[in-house]
Amino acid sequence: MIELKHIDVHFETKEHILHAVRDVSLTIEKGDIYGIVGYSGAGKSTLVRTINLLQRPSNGTVHVSGQDLLGLNAKDLRSARKKIGMIFQHFNLMNARTVAGNVHYALRSSSLSSEEKKLKVTELLDLVGLADKHDVYPSQLSGGQKQRVGIARALANDPEVLLCDEATSALDPKTTLSILELLKDLNDKLGLTIVIITHEMEVIKEICNKVAVMENGSVVEEGDIVSIFTDPKNALTQEFINTATHIDQALVKLAKHPSILDLHDNDTVVRLSFVGQSTNEPLIASLYSRFTVTTNILYGDIEILYDTPIGNLIVILSGSSQQLKQAVNYLESQQVTVQQLEKIQLVNKSKVIPLNREKII
Ligand SMILES: Nc1ncnc2c1ncn2[C@@H]1O[C@H](COP(=O)(O)OP(=O)(O)O)[C@@H](O)[C@H]1O
Ligand SMILES: [Mg+2]
Numbered sequence: 001m002i003e004l005k006h007i008d009v010h011f012e013t014k015e016h017i018l019h020a021v022r023d024v025s026l027t028i029e030k031g032d033i034y035g036i037v038g039y040s041g042a043g044k045s046t047l048v049r050t051i052n053l054l055q056r057p058s059n060g061t062v063h064v065s066g067q068d069l070l071g072l073n074a075k076d077l078r079s080a081r082k083k084i085g086m087i088f089q090h091f092n093l094m095n096a097r098t099v100a101g102n103v104h105y106a107l108r109s110s111s112l113s114s115e116e117k118k119l120k121v122t123e124l125l126d127l128v129g130l131a132d133k134h135d136v137y138p139s140q141l142s143g144g145q146k147q148r149v150g151i152a153r154a155l156a157n158d159p160e161v162l163l164c165d166e167a168t169s170a171l172d173p174k175t176t177l178s179i180l181e182l183l184k185d186l187n188d189k190l191g192l193t194i195v196i197i198t199h200e201m202e203v204i205k206e207i208c209n210k211v212a213v214m215e216n217g218s219v220v221e222e223g224d225i226v227s228i229f230t231d232p233k234n235a236l237t238q239e240f241i242n243t244a245t246h247i248d249q250a251l252v253k254l255a256k257h258p259s260i261l262d263l264h265d266n267d268t269v270v271r272l273s274f275v276g277q278s279t280n281e282p283l284i285a286s287l288y289s290r291f292t293v294t295t296n297i298l299y300g301d302i303e304i305l306y307d308t309p310i311g312n313l314i315v316i317l318s319g320s321s322q323q324l325k326q327a328v329n330y331l332e333s334q335q336v337t338v339q340q341l342e343k344i345q346l347v348n349k350s351k352v353i354p355l356n357r358e359k360i361i
Contacts, residue, residue, distance in 0.1 A: 001029055004060065020046040021046050051084065085154030089170050099138070167196070201244035266320060296315060
């Protein structure tokens with residue numbers, strides 16, 4: 001378990017003091033895949049570097065596996081750090097050493113015999129799917145393969161925790177998925193606790209069971225992934241989720257859609273959001289059979305997060321105002337959130353946004 005309490009990090013520059021992390025308290029349980037998401041400069045790297053004291057906090061305490069890291073002497077801190085592996089955006093490999101040489105280097109202060117070290121390197125390369133790259137140099141590897149070497153190296157001393165700082169940010173989407181799959185696999189197989197920093201909610205959505213959102217050095221929202229995705233409270237969290245689920249792009253595109261430009265009096269555009277069960281219900285069919293309200297689906301997205309389906313639809317509902325009212329009441333009784341949308345004109349683009357005024361349905 002990792003416990004950060006009231007962490008502050010200040011950097012003193014010539015002109016001023018920069019508060020990179022402000023009073024952050026987080027608990028990361030053993031076996032969690034914990035995501036920290038935020039824009040560049042939010043303080044994510046600085047915060048995560050306090051977990052292994054690569055960055056000493058100006059205030060606060062850091063406990064990892066029950067040990068108070070700030071209370072350790074240099075020797076004990078060195079051995080505590082071995083239990084915390086780390087991987088980076090640009091891999092940080094040594095180009096003059098082979099793949100095996102890079103991993104072997106991480107074992108330099110291990111108590112294993114030289115035979116055992118060789119065996120360990122082979123096992124680690126096998127674990128990350130690079131058994132055939134033992135004697136190859138980093139320059140001959142793809143980005144995804146380089147990150148696999150980074151992971152093998154980070155696991156050399158059998159850590160309990162793996163810190164990943166933008167570990168997939170330099171990779172294409174397909175390679176990103178394969179690295180995330182490997183991390184999930186290591187989490188399952190080894191019970192490894194993983195902390196993932198990223199500016200992409202899509203990465204979080206793929207494997208994390210918990211997430212914290214950072215802005216300006218503070219954690220503005222945190223919780224388990226399903227609650228955060230279904231009921232985000234903070235505007236920044238909502239923005240990240242809308243991007244990850246492509247709702248934002250859909251709303252911009254829809255503003256140009258002929259069916260939105262040409263709505264009839266009895267038409268209304270709504271966003272329907274639902275979690276779990278509702279996705280299996282033939283809701284749209286029942287809107288017609290119960291209320292003779294027709295539904296024209298403009299956009300749909302279903303995410304499966306930890307086995308829980310989370311759906312978003314943007315639809316045009318058509319019917320008399322009485323029928324629409326009944327249909328919306330029915331949807332809400334089925335735990336579907338209904339949000340009426342309207343079209344607005346922005347400076348250089350139009351976009352469909354939630355209605356600000358009182359609901360008219
Ligand atoms: N060693 C440092 N000295 C001074 N300022 C720093 C240092 N490291 C980070 N910062 C500043 O702290 C803030 C947070 O940085 P960082 O933790 O790297 O954010 P993120 O990882 O979310 O992009 C930024 O304004 C950055 O410029
Ligand atoms: Mg960073």
